[in-house]
Amino acid sequence: MDSEFEAAPPSPRPGGLAIYFDGASNRRRSVTLALLDRLELQEAGQATVAWRYADIRRADSPPGLLRLTSLTAPVLARLEIRDAALAADLVSRCTRLDDNAPGRRGVAVIVGWSIAAAVSIVAVILFVVPLLAERLTPLVPQAFERRLGDVADRQIRALFGGRNCDQASGQAAFNTLVNRLRAAAGMDVSVEAAVVATPIANAFALPGGKVYLFDGLLAKAQDPDEIAGVLAHEFGHVRHRDATRMLLHNGGTSFLIGLLFGDITGSGALIFASRSLLTSSYSREAEHNADGFAIDLMHQLGRSPKPMGQLLFRVTGKEAGGLSILAGHPLTEDRLARMTEQDRPPTGPPLLTAAEWQALKAICAVAK
């Protein structure tokens, strides 16, 4: 080192003034910098601190100010240099100044890992959640399932205010129909059914075995077999425990998607949209199986499943054309075709007499 200095032409020793905060107190210490083999911070001509150039790191600062710290100094020790020439000189000596700063490569790493995490979550949603829902559904105790159904029931009632239709002769006819279906399917009385006064043409099954038929669908029906087929379809959902499986599936999916977007409760329009996209193929399969159950049940009763398909067709109209991968149910014309295929001349007695059918149609009419 000495010989190098002797050989070098005499030049003003590089250095200048700076402010030093030592990290132990917030006093501004005015220091003179000497850029030697190490960076020396001198006070009153004496070196108080010396930093190796390789240890020096940049800290956040506004433009026009170079703020430095050192790995060997107290964590919050800061050296502040305002002299641009001195700052440039010092920066050129500190080889690892920006090692702590996340650079372009850092961002690429974040993006890469995030995409990997997102892909993994989507893969879990597509493959693991359906499998888990499938395996867990038989493990859910019946009592718990019924409890879930009660909760859903109360909330649906609180939201829609739909009352149960119970006009006496209509209710008697409905009970007859339900009992015949239940008996044929070998289901006990824990499976309940009711007509709800709502103009929407729909029917659904809640977890635990509550089946609701909306008055709107009843109004569109022309034949007891049509309604019997729909109820048989819903009983199929109950038998297959589809509502519980759906709940596990949707719950798991929305939870994971929520995780992805950092919202643990899983809300938001986008989440809802993506969930409906991801879960539709699942429910399609469930619908297919419930249709199969309904067809078998109707055959068992010696009736044709075709009227049910006709009722659905009447309600939805022709659906082909739109890409209906998002629709929860299979295409209605496909379902009608399947049920027409399974059409058999009736071998059993009609499920309801003409008088009973008229009473059932009027089940919601009285209380108004």
Added chain:
Amino acid sequence: MNQMSFVAPEPRPAAVPMAFSGGRGEFRRLVSRGAGLELITAGFYRFWLATDIRRHLWSYTSLDGDAFEYTGRARELLIGFLFALAILVPIYVVYFLVGLEAERLQAFASIPLFLFFYLFGQFAIYRARRYRLTRTVWRGVRFWMAGSGLGYAGRAALWGLLMALTLGLALPWREAALERYKMRHTYYGDLQASFEGNGWEFFKAGWWLWLLAPVALMVFPLAPFVYGAFKAVEWRWWLSGIRFGGLSLTSTLRRSALIGLYWKVIGWMILIGLVFAAYLFASATLAARISGVPFDHLFGKQMSIESIPFLALTVVGYLAYVLAINVVIRVYLLRDLWVRLLVSVDVQGLQAVDNVAARGELSNALGEGFADGLDVAGF
């Protein structure tokens, strides 16, 4: 060490203003780029963006010629979030089961359980504040915070109950009490902070806004004026109450100072909403033309959208819409609000912070994780 020379004490003005020197364009570029990266990373970039925003705001903020520094790192926020997740997920499961049991007895009976999450949210706010404070450095000494997050949550809940009972009239006293708790547990090095504002002053400055609030809720164009004035009164009262030992802050924020900001945000929201609507219309037309489906068949029953190209276009448009709104909110309600508040502040008694010894430990980012997971925010 005794013969060290210090900067000669110069005669100082009685009050020194806070200053902000950052450019608006730079911040806009920062949050726009961040929003794009948030999109690509399915939201995971939010930890890095939040950190970059804070580093920007802190390092352009200066007092007495010395800029602040934010030393928090995104990795800490990510880890805090993951820990919070590990704690919150079992709580959510228990919450679900308890809620189920309660709902069986009475529809919507599980609503009181929200109280628990309210408490938890307040706890998170306190702990998140502690994290941010311990990452705030000025002149090589950090701020820090003691006190208990649970104690704070309990106080916040009791005051919240009182506020509900008095239809919001207790708000000034609630805020004063909570700020006193937060500030007396706040330190800069070995210098303890305190809060001098009292509820009565806040009430005197803002009671007429409380009376106007029901009217403002009915009449749309009035709401941003009333809300803007209320926030300005609140911020001014809060800033003017802050003390660090002998150092005190005074804010000269005018009542009308923030109203323009809120209107600009509303204007941008409407504009972005119109653009989004036009985009949806255009993409629906396009999808209809490509797939040959009649326009009104794109929307199936129960509003389910039945065309894949249209759905894809909608999702992309929706994401762009959300990101644009995020950029607007961050520019106006974060950066511009920050600047307006800062420049309204004068600091007296700076000699009190001339010789402060470093103290205080770093706290972890678990609170930030909870706040992120529970979607609560607070300052």
